[in-house]
Structure formats: structure tokens, C-alpha cells
Amino acid sequence: MEGGSLRKLYIGLGAAGSSIMGPLYVTEIVDDDIRGSLVSYTGLFASSSILFAYVVGYYASYTTFTAICLAMPVAFMAxxxxxxxxxxxxxxQNNPDGARKALMWLRTGYVVAVDQEMTKLEEAYEKGKDNRLTMSSFIQNLRSRGTLKALLISIGLVVNNQFSGITAVLSYTVNMFEDASSDISANVSTMIIGALQMFGVYLSTILIDRAGRKILLIVSNLASAVCLAALWGFFYLKANGHDVTHLGWLPVTSLGLYAVTIALGVNSIPFIVINEIFNPQMxxxxVALFMCLLNVMAFLVTRFFTDLNTLLGLDGCYWFFAVCLVTMAAFCYFIVPETKNRSLDSILKELAGEEVTLQKADESLEGPVSRAIDSTTTAHSNNPKTKQEPAKSQQQPNRPIDVYKSGKNLHTRNDATHRKHKDMVMAIALTPGEKISDIIRRGTGPIPSDTATTYSNKHTTGAHS
Incomplete structure (x- = not known):
């Protein structure tokens, strides 16, 4: 018994460590515009590993299954x-040379992107260093507005995850297939639900950087609540003596849809958001507190679910969890910030109550951009080909000027095909005599990157379309 407990302890420590460090590592090495998709792949592999265990465990012996599972972490470490x-x-760790070398490997030698990210990392480090110097203790840092709001969001996401009803639904998977008069065995039904959950997480990886974290959380909560409400209706009618044989398809259909919708957001996105809302010092x-609360809550829900079932009945449990999901949808709408395609710095500023605008970007860009535009316009007007084609110029009075930063030099291009350049700050179309401030007042349209990196490093400000 003692040996078995130690084995469970070691497995639990390993699982907890990978659950914390895996998403954290990915968050710190990827670009902002694909951060959500790549971090969500950790959840996809987790759900696929569960399905793998269901399938291999059904066909292989215990010894073979254990050997296969042991080979996985060994291959990972190697x-x-x-x-x-x-x-x-x-x-x-005050190792900028090592950081640059790592970025050069991660960005496949793309020097412009490495220069920009090094600037951001150094500025963030200096800012954090100043904060550590002004914070007299960990408690003061913990009491900061940004950290307190992040903790509130974390607790809410834990409650949302564990009060989603996943324990109640999966515990009665076999019963639901039996109520549908299905000949599918218990093991096969478990595999089906595991496959549907993996499909839901896969959908999340596709949509998370397109639709956004917040909207997926809300849709996941509301859609799952509808599925649980359908299960409540079925078991309520059955508990009250009604003939539900003609509704045997309802619990299976609701269960299948629930497995997809709950994995789409509620059971996957919290592990992404939690790595985006805390400052580097906290x-x-x-993340460790989030995982501890998550496991404690999972233990409590599992421990007392039988008592809740005795008190409310199975139909009452489904209704209770459906109400919890609707409530948490409102929590996600009003409290959880949207972090899609945003830099970590801009997210932290929003949580801390700091204003994020384009005003400073306008001030620092107007001079350099105006000079660059003037030089480009002059060169264009002195071009003999331009003078020979006045009609074409009149047809296109507003030429797009693409502005982007490369190292410390500002460049402009008149070629509209460069509008989607990776390092472009913004694409603008100027009429004669128009200034950058006029562009901002009338709107520039979508900004390709979530952060408008200014010409002056002293006035870097996040901006979001």
C-alpha cells in the first residue's frame, strides 16, 4: 500500500509539473499572434493521450500498457x-546574449523580429526590475490591482471548469448509452466520448486565435448549459414515471454535443488565459495557485457528487450544473479580458487599469513618418515615368505608404503588396496635407499586429483594433 501511494505521488507530481511548465514554456517562446493556438496544443495532446490510454488500455495487457506509457516521457526527455x-x-538572469541566441534559433535567424523582441524583453525586464525595487515585499506585489484582478479571474475559471458538470456527465456515460437501448459496450462508449472531447479541443486550437478566448468561453458555457438542460429534462421525465423510450436518442446526442462544447472552451482555454494575465514576477x-485550486476543487466535486446526487437526484444535478454554466458565461463576459493576438504587456496594462492608446505612437511617429513620406513623395514626383503618366496618378491620388521598423531605421514602401509585412507598424493612405493625427481621428482600419511599435522605444504603446 505504501509503495502504491508513493507511485501515485510521483505520478501526480510529474503530471502537475508538466501541466504548469508546459503551457508556461510555450507562452514565453511563441509570437503573440499564434500564442493561443500553440498553447492550446498542450490541451489537445492531453486529450489525445487520454483517448490513447482508453484505446491501448482496452487491447493491451497491463504490463505492455505501462511500458508504452514509460517510453513517452523517456523519449520526451531525450x-x-x-x-x-x-x-x-x-x-x-541577466543573460542577454543567451536570450538573443535562443531567439535567433526560435525565429529561424530572422534578425528584425529578434531585434524587436529583444527590445520588448529588455524593457519589460527593466520595468519589472523597477517594480521589484519599489515593492517592499511579496505581499505588496500581491496586493497590486493587476495581480488581484488576475487572481479573481483565475478563481472564476477554476470554478467554471469544475462546476461545468463534467464529472457528473462522464460518470453516467454507460448509463446513458444503456438508456438509449444501445448495444455499445462500456469501453467503446468511453472511447467515443474521449474522441469527441479531443475533437472539441482541436476545434479550439483552430478558432482560438480567430474568434478569441472570451467568445469561445461564452459559447462553450452556454452551449454546454443547453446540453445539460436537455439531460435534465430527460432524467426528470424518467424519474417521474414518464415513458421515455422514444427519447432514447436524446441523452446520447446531448452527451456527444456536451463533450465537444465543454472541450471547446471551458475545459481548455483557462489553461491558456492563466499564462497571459499575470505579470512575470507573479x-x-x-499558475501554481491555479493548478492547486483546480485539483482541490476536482477532489471536492468528486468526493461530494454522490451526496449531491442523493440530495437533488441526477436530474437535479444536471440542472444545478446548467445554472452554474450560465452564471459563468456572464462572469466571462464581464470579467475575463480578451487576450487574442495581444502582447502580454498590453494585457497586463489593461488589468492594472492603465490606459492603452495610440496617442504616444502618434506623437513619436508623426515626425519620422512625415519626413519619410515627404522624401518618398519627392522621389516619386521626380521620377520621369511618373511625370509621363499624369492620368494614372490622378486615378490613384491616395497611395498607400507602408511603414515598418527595422532595427533603428524607419522605412517606407509604396508597394501595396507589402501591406501585410510581418514587421509593419500600420498601413496608411494619406491625402495631400493630411497628418498622422488626422489618420488616427478618422480611423486607420485594422492594424496588422496587436502592438503598434513606435519609432521611439521610449514611447512604445499597445494598440488593438
């Missing part, structure tokens, strides 16, 4: 040993 440390960690503490 391959991951060669991966670089995160640039954010290296900067925090991120390790915040």
Missing part, C-alpha cells in the same frame, strides 16, 4: 534536452 531556455528567463505563483 529530445527536449536540446531545446533552448526561454528568452524571458534568460533576460531575467506568473509562477499565479
Amino acid at each position: 529530445s527536449f534536452f536540446w531545446m533552448p531556455e526561454t528568452p524571458a528567463y534568460l533576460i531575467s 506568473r509562477g505563483f499565479g
